[in-house]
Amino acid sequence: MRLEGKIGIVTAAASGMGRAGALRFAEEGAKVGVVDVDAAGVERVVNQITQAGGEAKGIVADLTKDSESRRMVQETADAFGGLDFVWNHVGHPGPSRVEGVDMADFDLAIILNLRTLVVATDVAIPLIRKRGGGSLLYTASTSGIRGSLKSPIYSMAKFGVIGFAKSLAKRLAPENIRVNAVCPGTTETPMLRAFTARPDQDEMKGKDIDALLQNRGSDVPMRRRAQPEEIANAALFLVSDEASYVTGAALSVDGGTTA
Template identity: 50%
Template sequence: MRLEGKLAIVTAAASGMGRAGVERFVREGARVAAIDIDMAALSALVDTFGVDTVFPIRADLSREDDARDSIESAVAALGGADILWAHAGMPGPASVEDLDIAAYRKAIDLNVTSATIGAGQVIRHMRARGGGSIVFTSSVSGLVGSMMSPIYSAAKWAVVGLTKSLALALAPDNIRVNVVCPGLADTPMKVGFTGRSGDPAEAAANEAKLMAAVPMGRLVQAGEVADAVIWLSSNEASFVTGVALPVDGGFTAR
């Protein structure tokens, strides 16, 4: 097992990629603090993996206090922290015209601010254990522009910049910082990108348009992104830091 005895924190852990990550962290030998707003889904994780392996923490990570307190609660539950996967995010507004500023701020808070706070809170705990691995979730939209999701794209570019900057700053502490950049994923959040209007036909057309630009011709699966996070968190990636890793079927290779 690649992560035997490691202490991992996963945000947005209750569904989609986050849940797949919890499953893989456990399979690789880690104990996991799972942070999410959905307590019922967190309880289901505990039922699946056991009370001594997964520690549920309910938090609304768009709120500053919750973003800070949830990390401290996770560290207390685990007895330390070796790994943080800061995965929380949301699509945000589809246009900058007539911008709903409250929706904009929530998207920035969840995508960027919660990740920044989470990293800031966990660093001292990783230093105390001699190092660690921080993995953020960005998107292909953090590497190339998105005509459908400009606010999301702006937020995810910020996460890539945060990754590279922290990788430089924290290398002397043996804390590696990387970011995964998935393409359109087969998860519950997909419709937030392709079907904001609520029209199924529009959602299908948007998905087809996006898939036409993917050389491998399909959606990324949640487990494929989680597998990349496991590798970045493991000793197999011990000399890898500051990397924005696309998991996108070749979308950004053009």
């Protein structure tokens, strides 16, 4: 098994790619902290893991709060006796508008894409150091690699995620702590609807969101959206020892979108 003996955390693990990652990591032998604000969703994922013979600890946490971002790291390490990796996957689309920007939504995007990641990393580094090394993985996006017409603030945040990952990779490399970003393209999760149906996009007014959603992915070179499991497989590689010489990478998993 590819994560035998490892202890890790996945945030936003009740749904979509995070859920797929938590299940996949557990299947490969990891003990997993399953973190999300959705208590019922956390319970479902933990049950699925334990019924399959894996080990998981459910942690219901609102990662807009620093104290919760700290707690979820410490609770996982306390439950399983250490920490080898964290997949900070939680994020938020933020406002589409720049003129007339909703600053409360802006703050939420910065907190959920960037702030929680820094707070969790602060707690995780000494724990991973104690194990002689490990891995930090952050979720960016294709919007962290190139500009985004409809989501300039999201793009700003995801460029930040990659900048942080690359910088921290240099700093932590001598300690064998690898830091990478995974950059999903259009992926079939509830967040896709949240992006497509944002109320502050004037050009979306009066449009049939379901029809637009149906069409998402048709402009991707592979002519389709990603399934959450396809991103989880890339995450599995990056947090595992198979990626032992990979640090500071921003790995696109996007069907050719940023090629």
